[in-house]
Amino acid sequence: MTRVHDLGGSSDAGPIDRSQHDIEDWERLADAVTIVLDKKGVKTTDEHRRAIESLAPELYEKLGYYERWIAATELLLVEKGILTPKEIDAKATELEEI
Amino acid sequence: MAARFGPGDPVLVRAAEKPGHVRTPEYVKGKTGRVEEVLGVFEDPEILAYGGSGPPEEPLYKVSFRQIDLWEGYAGSANDALYVDIYEHWLEPAREEAR
């Protein structure tokens, strides 16, 4: 059985969208935080990929590229006991209110 | 660690269904290709993905496949090839098929 991320030869494919979107600040942030955590040995590229692949297939297909990265980063930080979902919720709410 | 295969060796990609993180794409499983190059030794990503680490490292191979062997109705030249980098534990020796 082929997993959702294993896309080589997938029969669902169509014409390639060659447009480029302007990278948003939060995407740049997602990229940088992921790599910094890697460089600091907090999480590895292999763990990051595994975390992305573990997303529910519907979620994997629905999300944009950096959204998957953010989901994976949160998953790993929680798994490693560095952050909890509750404190991320609280901080996200706090920052939104600023 | 001595590499089990060398350039020119025909190899069969295991058709294993493995849970967890795997870097061997489904589309080459059960297919026969040829070792082009030994790329070096690396730690197994299937273990690294879960926080494991360390030896033993294993050889990583650049394996070539004929596109016409991989895809039914492939639209292109019979000489078109596809190269995938595959870890040793996914490979078995294969007989060179008569063509």
Added chain:
Amino acid sequence: MSDTHYDDGQTHGHSHDGVKPSTEARYYAGRIRAIEALLVDKGVLAKEDVRRQIEYMEARTPANGARMVARAWVDPEYKILLLSDTKAAAQELGIDASGPVEFVTLENTPEVHNLVVCTLCSCYPRAILGVPPDWYKSFDYRSRAVNGPRAVMREFGLEIPEDVHVAVHDSSADVRYMVLPMRPPGTKSMGEDELAGLVTRDCLIGTSIPRSVE
């Protein structure tokens, strides 16, 4: 094993390219900002680390690859270095591609045209070329580059003659690939900078070739 069904007008494609921000973007943007703030509070990383990493990535662009190709075109010894030790070849031009990832350069010849993809995620020689384009990371490219490379290249306006072999490389492990395109005709009198100007990002991935100057 998936079957292929392009060229019959029946492909549905994906509902989105799998890359661009989705309807969930706002939620995830909030998440990563919160994560960054918390990690800084807890001393896991510093804002300075993040700023430096953003700068590092912005400094990396396809122009790096273009310079390496142009140098290889004019200097046979550099070409040998590029093909045998891409990391060292980058270093020689002041491009810092150090790190655990390996780089390999694939040479286009009159017999072989190379195309690079990562079907499982979107691995790319970022330390040399910077971030990949959206299309490279798209579900459709990841799906079709392996089983229909000629059709994919046709969409990019590149027709590879039947007698030239197409070699697709799926970056499935720890090696990142960059293409060394052939030097186009009519460029004998061009200097290195001008030559580099002919090498676009797509030439380094394989969906384009440098245009001829006749």
